[in-house]
């Protein structure tokens with residue numbers, strides 16, 4: 001291999017790295033000895049049965065949870081060793097979208113989008129913005145990226161589920177993180193809205209080069225929209241493979257559907 005090329009490849013640090021990560025909730029071991037690296041710009045789908053550990057893994061990626069043993073590295077920092085302020089700085093580089101959107105229903109859309117600034121804005125700016133919205137242009141740009149600019153001043157609870165998920169994505173865009181995590185972002189949406197949100201997340205990742213890690217129950221979207229698929233089973237990685245090499249047999253084994 002060309003020497004420059006090989007040194008370039010080595011120099012690309014992963015965005016996320018798990019080293020022998022185990023996580024327990026009390027006595028219950030939710031993840032066991034996980035090793036993985038996720039490179040900048042990758043689109044990774046996490047699949048597996050209910051209780052397999054997908055949400056736990058997402059919470060470890062964004063530092064909401066810390067490992068019981070092993071190390072979680074995000075952007076070259078070992079999260080376990082960071083002081084709270086440094087941890088928050090790393091967390092700001094990771095935006096998360098949830099199944100239930102996590103929006104404040106009785107606020108106007110612009111305020112929910114501006115919540116993406118909260119890690120950076122002072123308390124006073126945030127409070128002031130609730131009366132006189134700040135950085136309206138940034139919010140408008142994010143809403144137009146997700147296709148609902150006209151909803152800027154609508155009340156959030158008057159939007160459909162698909163539109164609310166778009167608001168949650170716009171909030172993450174305003175945060176401008178290096179990586180986007182999505183924990184079952186389409187589980188509460190109908191098939192048509194699900195496809196639209198999947199298309200949107202893929203397009204945003206492709207256009208901006210942001211890493212995208214998504215937990216999904218819909219294998220068909222994992223296959224069609226992601227490059228790499230990680231199968232979790234009872235807290236362990238059963239497979240970690242490219243979408244092209246994922247076989248029906250692997251999926252049957254993941255969900256214990258195979259007949260012996």
Ligand SMILES: Nc1ncnc2c1ncn2[C@@H]1O[C@H](COP(=O)(O)OP(=O)(O)OP(=O)(O)O)[C@@H](O)[C@H]1O
Nearest residue numbers: 025026028030048049050051052053054055056057
């Ligand atoms: N706060 C908690 N306290 C105790 N156990 C928990 C807690 N959160 C999750 N668990 C357990 O850890 C395991 C993994 O849960 P997790 O939520 O990561 O699964 P999941 O793959 O996201 O499932 P789903 O597809 O249903 O969202 C489950 O057995 C769950 O019961």
Ligand SMILES: [Mg+2]
Nearest residue numbers: 054055056184
């Ligand atoms: Mg979950």
